Amino acid sequence: MVENNWWQKAVVYQIYPRSFQDSNGDGIGDIQGIIQRLPYLKKLGIQVIWLSPIYQSPNDDNGYDISDYRKILPEFGTMMDVQEMISVAHQLNLKIMMDLVVNHTSDEHQWFQQSRSSRENPYRDYYIWRDPVDGHEPNNWLSDFGGPAWEFDDKTQQYYLHLFSKKQPDLNWENSALRHDIYDTMSWWLAQGVDGFRMDVINLISKQKSLPNDPNVDADNHSSSMTFVANGPKVHEYLQEMNAKVLSQHDIITVGETPGVTTKDAMQYAGFDANELQMIFQFEHTELDNSHQGLGKWSDERFKLVDLKKILSKWQNDLEGKAWNSLYWNNHDRPRVVSRFGNDTDKYRVTSAKMLAMTLHFMQGTPYIYQGEEIGMTNVNWSSISQYQDIDTLNAFDDLVHQQKRVTSEQMMRYVHHSSRDNARTPMQWDNSLNSGFTTGQPWLGVNDNYTTINVAASLTDQQSIFYFYKKLIALRQQMPIITNGHYQVLDIDDEFVYAYRRIARDSQLLIISNFTDRIQTRHYSLNAGAKLLISNYEDDQGDMLRPYESKVYFENVSGYF
Template sequence: MVRNNWWQKAVVYQIYPRSFQDSNGDGIGDIPGIIQRLPYLKELGVQVIWLSPIYQSPNDDNGYDISDYRKILPEFGTMADVQEMISVAHQLNLKIMMDLVVNHTSDEHDWFQQSRLSRSNPYRDYYIWRDPVDGHEPNNWLSDFGGPAWEFDDKTQQYYLHLFSKKQPDLNWENPAMRHDIYDTMSWWLAQGVDGFRMDVINLISKQRGLPNDPNVDADNHGSSMTFVANGPKVHQYLQEMNSKVLSQHDVITVGETPGVTTADAMQYAGFDAHELQMIFQFEHTELDNSHEGLGKWSDERFKLVDLKKILSKWQNDLEGKAWNSLYWNNHDRPRVVSRFGDDSDKYRVISAKMLATTLHFMQGTPYIYQGEEIGMTNVNWSAISQYQDIDTLNAFDDLVNQQKRTTPEKMMTYVHHSSRDNARTPMQWDNTRNAGFTSGKPWLGVNDNYTTINVSESLANQQSIFYFYKKLIALRQQMSIIINGHYQLLDMADESVYAYRRTAQDSELLIISNFTDQVQTRNYSLDASAKLLISNYEDDQGDVLRPYESKVYFKDT
């Protein structure tokens, strides 16, 4: 049974504030810039805006290292700007979802500054400190950004845990006082008028009892500890407590970022009666092109459609009636969808971007659009590693090329072009003027060279653009209950070229057909004569013939 909550019909648009719109010429996107562009998002038709972090931060990991949860990073603006943004958004019937980063803080947060003063400091147990073992790290856990997940502190002669950068110490959720302070901060933000939270790596907050060694890490420190440290023994206890004390008191939207989860895990986190979160982000489909050489996401391999269908269908089928899916292709941590799953060549960029949008937006769940996706922005292809800023990319290049010598600089650059987080973080392309209309100054990160042809201004001037296609998809979701409630049925799992599925409800049916190749395909799905073409990325319908990247949806009343 599908519940009828407002967030099940909603479409969410993610803003990466640093790269969205600069208003003062310092080269960094800001809150006044977002306010300026809210009418654009209203025109697109989305209902919710998710903001990546705007809090006070030293920016070691672009804001995901927070030094004060209740202050705004000055380069983004002021709290007064945030309150104006919330007010203007609400006037436009747009909701604001904040990024909540509570697995870790910055090492410059006052809690950590206090914590490292002495072993007896009241804030010591806000973080995870351990004695050395045989003169080394307490265990073999690895940071997701490379190297050990432990940093030695000379002053107190102990190590602290950091699953990410050493400037991002992990919080100790075993400590009730720390949890209370987090819940108090969440309530404070809800009192400011925000409408929900996206929770960063929220399934990492409960660590394995005793912090045992990770069996997936070899003697040469190869591997990743993310799966091993995910879904710890008390994570559901903590989230149910958070829900009881904060979330259940408000009509909010919540989604948790949860690496390393199964559909069974998802039903615990986001089950309709679980009293934890409303949705989660899972990453199975975004890891399809991971390296076969043990280099994780650093790869230039092409995904296989059969694998994509298998994963997305599993999530559709397993969660139906029990929990709610989040639907997304890309975000601030993932490459551009048209470059990764489509074809970003001049010939097929527009048509394949529309195909990908169609494939996702007719599934059951809440769709998330990442800024620029709606105009078909692409990955960048910079030639020098010095042009990149992402800490994850720079660390990986140094580790895999310089330290471990597991690949060459030239090959690593092809992996960077394919997988770097900076692909998603280049400035939003608003028009064909200098710096794509993003800033009058020097942008913090380079603008993609193709901004002169791929930009919002061009998109709004062309009724056949990707933007207007997304607008139509969003409108259809608001109008047709079958998109929310219909049963999902995959057609022909073994087809390596075409993704086709049905959505069925008591009185209606949808047939979604997407050609994922640049070749003409012929398929017959025994279409009922009464079925009508609802939407397509080509101007005419050639029946069983599917042109390159053609996607079409038929609707019929039963």
């Protein structure tokens, strides 16, 4: 079952189009820029490109607020550009996965414009409207971007639900006409030639009809109600319907973003016999360094390796043979992995970035690489909040510093440096020319100052670069079935400094060892006489001695591969 699907051996590369490559000098990445860089992605060796949204949008949340699912935002290009991109990608044997955002739309979408025009409008029921309760919001739900999850509409004297920005009203999936409009749109995109969908917060689409209060919200808790709303009563009914009407009709790749899920939930969403999605994104390992002061992701705390191992091992073991994992360190919503789980100093950035790549890419699942990860791009360290553009960051700064006064501006800037989504959204660093080769104009968001040394051009001229290390890891996944279907076994799970695990097949084994520290560690793991070093981020092998951020993989019973 594991080996029968092409997407189980694929490696996906995520593009955040606004920040990838500008082709016309307006400072904003675009579709023609992506087309220019497709040969680069082919060289890296990936099989699938996931595009963050390129649809028509007022950009309140950088494209995750869609006003027309079948039109392209003009600053990105035209539908003809998209068709050219799909055609060129397919010529290079690259597949295109679109971002599908159907928990909510923009308040500028024609559906919502109609919906808010009157209570009797046929589109009224496309969204979630409720009367005030005692002159206030219908319940206590909080938006993920801060404040109540309800906005009052003067014209019709009701509130509408928005789990994110007030310009992102939630859709009412109880309405069958809405669901079928969404399925029609998905089918339309598949007819254009796209090869799959990444589905934004897809496990939020079903809400309890009674809209009960969130018991986690009180006077001292200002966290989002997103996880309380997750995994609603009809979510599996809706996804099975989507699968039957659209997904099962095509040989495509699907992944759902699913906050607040357990491994048991994952088996319902992505089980081999669930008839819903092929895999999901879970967030447990990306929340390891959340604040212990009740500030959510806003912290500068360091993760604990034992916690990371326990979470990743749980997902590897619980899903084996039952569902499929997605493997990722970072994305457009998460800080740069080398700054977060590695060491982004000049001394250790390259070594620790390779270590993190190796640790993840030998696990079972489909790996996702976020743009710039393959060259070791880092978080930014801007001095002023005015340099940031992410709505989540700006709202949190205002709320925690100015409104609640829970932290000082100096503390909050440390948290922003660690956790802001803009860390992932700075322009791709192509070379050491002005604006890193991203644009000839003024970039929409500042370029990281280290682009003069950390860039694609430098990486491609250095055979020991992070880029070529990723290229090797991707090639190994295509060549060695054990990476796809081998059993996972963690070793010494309580070791605070070294992450070691095996992948075990009938006639062979892999041993993966990663030192997560900047200190020498000594560890002994048993190997048979025929074991050979398969890949390492150091040029030689010192046996039981593990140098700072050293990572290496041994292959046992290797006669069929060497």
